[in-house]
Amino acid sequence: MDKLMIFYDDRKNSCISCAEKFSQYENVECRRISEYQDQSLVYATGARVGLIFESENGKLPYEVSHIIWKIVADKNRNHMLLITGGSRELKAARAAVSDLGERGYHILNLYTRYVMEKNKITPEKAVEWILKDIETEKPKHMKERVKEKYQGMPKRELRKELRRELKEYREYQKKQIKIRKQNLS
Incomplete structure (x- = not known):
């Protein structure tokens, strides 16, 4: 698996617990967002980027927006978002994808707490599931289920x-x- 560099919001317990679960795997490096608030550029080249945050009433937390504005990563790779809760998480997901899209980054893997709970995926299983999706570059689990259901x-x-x-x-x-x-x- 390619290297995965995860930036997480270290003010929220849900984000911290997710980051701890991700850090148990090799080729996954977790970094606190608060460490990069002073920097003008955040370098994450040679790896896929993941953002773990909690929605704030449908908006991105300022710290996450700051990382999105300042990050320098590979634009030819697919990146990941994990929204661990908060109000209006789908609206926040749309905002994050839009902001990253403006910068030229492509999000292939997008996960929200609601979707995980709806599909009865436990937090322990979720990390393995997400890493498997990232590795195969085809988040087919959900797409196939939805396609079969509505076809x-x-x-x-x-x-x-x-x-x-x-x-x-x-x-x-x-x-x-x-x-x-x-x-x-």
Whole structure:
């Protein structure tokens, strides 16, 4: 497997625990984002880049944006994003992919906490699964499942199914907000 350099948000416990799990594998180097706040350029050449962060109400944390603006990496490689939670994580994923796309970087592997939980992938299994996807350069697990599920479905049924999926996602978000409020109390 190619070398993977992961930058993680060291202010969030979920990001720290993910980074610890990734660092157990060889050819994976985990770096704290806070160490690079003073630097004008962040060099990550010769490796794929991974970003682990938590969404902040659909936006990227400033520290992650700073890394995206300052990173110098191989533009001919596919890179990875892992969003470990937060509110409106899909909107944050879109923002990160857009920002990296403007800089000329391509994201092939994008993972969110919601998708992992929906597919019953445990955090321990998730790291192996992500590294396997990165190694093969074909994140086919999800694509194949989705393709099989919706293939040959009439448009009307497909719309109903997509609405149901959206409703489930909204319910998931409400549940996460309740859990966060309980933890703060």
